[in-house]
Amino acid sequence: MRLLYSNILPLQIEEGKETIVEAINSQMRLADRIDIAVGYVSRASLDELDRLVEKNNIKNICLNIGMYFIEGMPEGSYHTALRLNKKWQDLGIGEIRVIKAFKYHGKLYAFYRDGKPISAIIGSANLGVIKLEANNRRQYESSILTEDAEECRELALLLERLKSPVCSANIQEIDVPIIRE
Numbered sequence: 001m002r003l004l005y006s007n008i009l010p011l012q013i014e015e016g017k018e019t020i021v022e023a024i025n026s027q028m029r030l031a032d033r034i035d036i037a038v039g040y041v042s043r044a045s046l047d048e049l050d051r052l053v054e055k056n057n058i059k060n061i062c063l064n065i066g067m068y069f070i071e072g073m074p075e076g077s078y079h080t081a082l083r084l085n086k087k088w089q090d091l092g093i094g095e096i097r098v099i100k101a102f103k104y105h106g107k108l109y110a111f112y113r114d115g116k117p118i119s120a121i122i123g124s125a126n127l128g129v130i131k132l133e134a135n136n137r138r139q140y141e142s143s144i145l146t147e148d149a150e151e152c153r154e155l156a157l158l159l160e161r162l163k164s165p166v167c168s169a170n171i172q173e174i175d176v177p178i179i180r181e
Helices: 020-030 043-055 075-092 149-161
Strands: 002-005 033-038 062-063 094-099 107-111 116-123 141-148 169-170
Touching: 002 020, 020 043, 020 116, 020 141, 033 149, 043 062, 043 075, 062 075, 062 107, 062 149, 075 107, 094 149, 107 149, 116 149, 141 149
Parallel strands: 033 062, 062 094
Antiparallel strands: 002 141, 033 107, 094 169, 107 116, 116 141
């Protein structure tokens, strides 16, 4: 287990330590599949995730978003998510799902290679951590990276359960309440 950090003064990252976004990027370079479940996303973070999926030649991606079915989703994020969902489905590499059974506020990132989970990040960071914007620039997050096989399997199992039809549905198949911006 390794602790991952934000890099915000006065808690600037110390020498030899790793930020959450650095860990996500390094694990994506090793992976061929990624499953993510977070509470919230932004337009910029969705576009950045898509860029990273392309850059790292990810073969399978599933993003499960947890808070919007009940709270409503900002219009711009919704349309960006629909566009990426269609793109990933057309390419046959994945989808974006929305959790409908409850408000999911966890933040899990699982990285796979050759069908097996190789690492996972769990902590406080929503998807916005991969693309800093004005509204999250001063938001401090912390997470852990595990490469322990049993921990990775357990987290992967939770992500699979969140993808089940009793918990979530493809964003295109359900009516997500829209918050006009």
